[in-house]
Amino acid sequence: MVFGDRGTGKSTAMRALAALLPKMNAVVGCLYGCDPEAPGSWCEQCRKHEPGTHIKAHRIAVPVVDLPLGATEDRVVGALDLERALSQGVKAFEPGLLARANRGFLCVDEVDLLEDHLVDLLIDVAAAGENLVEREGLSVRHPARFVLIGSGNPEEGELRPQLLDRFSLSVEVKTPTDLPSRVEVVRRRDDFERDRSAFISHWKKDEDRVRRRITKAREHLAAVQVPDAAIERAARLCMALGTDGLRGELTMIRSARALASLDGDPAVTDQHLRRVAPSALRHRMRRDPPDDSGSSVRVERAIVQLFGA
Numbered sequence: 573m574v575f576g577d578r579g580t581g582k583s584t585a586m587r588a589l590a591a592l593l594p595k596m597n598a599v600v601g602c603l604y605g606c607d608p609e610a611p612g613s614w615c616e617q618c619r620k621h622e623p624g625t626h627i628k629a630h631r632i633a634v635p636v637v638d639l640p641l642g643a644t645e646d647r648v649v650g651a652l653d654l655e656r657a658l659s660q661g662v663k664a665f666e667p668g669l670l671a672r673a674n675r676g677f678l679c680v681d682e683v684d685l686l687e688d689h690l691v692d693l694l695i696d697v698a699a700a701g702e703n704l705v706e707r708e709g710l711s712v713r714h715p716a717r718f719v720l721i722g723s724g725n726p727e728e729g730e731l732r733p734q735l736l737d738r739f740s741l742s743v744e745v746k747t748p749t750d751l752p753s754r755v756e757v758v759r760r761r762d763d764f765e766r767d768r769s770a771f772i773s774h775w776k777k778d779e780d781r782v783r784r785r786i787t788k789a790r791e792h793l794a795a796v797q798v799p800d801a802a803i804e805r806a807a808r809l810c811m812a813l814g815t816d817g818l819r820g821e822l823t824m825i826r827s828a829r830a831l832a833s834l835d836g837d838p839a840v841t842d843q844h845l846r847r848v849a850p851s852a853l854r855h856r857m858r859r860d861p862p863d864d865s866g867s868s869v870r871v872e873r874a875i876v877q878l879f880g881a
């Protein structure tokens with residue numbers, strides 16, 4: 573979840589994510605991009621392959637799908653393919669945005685303004701990891717495992733706690749207050765608008781460097797150790813902050829492991845936990861009327877008390 577002021581590039585950052593992600597393997601012809609190496613998560617169509625037969629696979633870009641605020645439920649979950657129904661008399665399923673986002677990212681700009689029935693739908697699908705569509709005589713179940721990314725301005729409305737809890741990490745984006753940063757942002761935006769191709773070519777090496785680093789981190793992730801002491805630290809911090817449930821600890825450990833892998837470290841340490849704690853916990857905290865300080869300040873204060881200055 574990306575919180576921030578208007579006009580700070582939240583939506584731009586979300587959509588730019590696709591260019592940084594390494595490509596992934598997918599079953600050829602699968603509407604949901606099933607992973608050929610994970611048959612347990614295949615859709616109904618892929619499961620029809622006979623055991624032991626060779627599954628054709630190809631490399632595809634990781635999907636980054638936008639969910640517009642005005643999208644209908646049919647467009648999100650999928651519906652009857654009317655063209656085939658009218659022209660061929662066949663009941664066929666037309667996949668929606670959730671199908672396209674499987675194994676990828678589903679982006680919702682201004683998620684705080686999303687209609688309640690779509691919020692309920694996203695909560696259900698995110699919890700189940702699959703989408704069930706039963707309408708117009710159709711009954712279709714398909715995998716829908718995606719990372720939900722949202723942006724919003726706290727001044728325009730608040731998210732329901734049920735949906736907010738589904739975001740693993742949160743980031744606060746503020747308007748730059750120093751002159752050099754503002755000038756640099758404006759200059760880069762102007763360069764992009766004047767010559768998009770030249771701008772992309774100029775930054776291609778940097779993007780490739782980040783992509784290679786991500787690929788290497790993925791290969792190293794399984795080898796990263798998480799000591800019991802690190803889990804205890806995460807639990808103590810969540811208890812000190814009074815976070816509900818156990819998603820805070822789970823998110824901290826998963827994020828710290830990913831960060832350690834990205835840094836090339838063999839195990840999770842206090843430094844990794846300190847760096848991921850604000851993003852993992854600031855949006856999970858209850859309001860404390862006697863304490864009018866922001867959630868970020870409260871997290872930082874608890875980190876200092878637990879880990880030291």
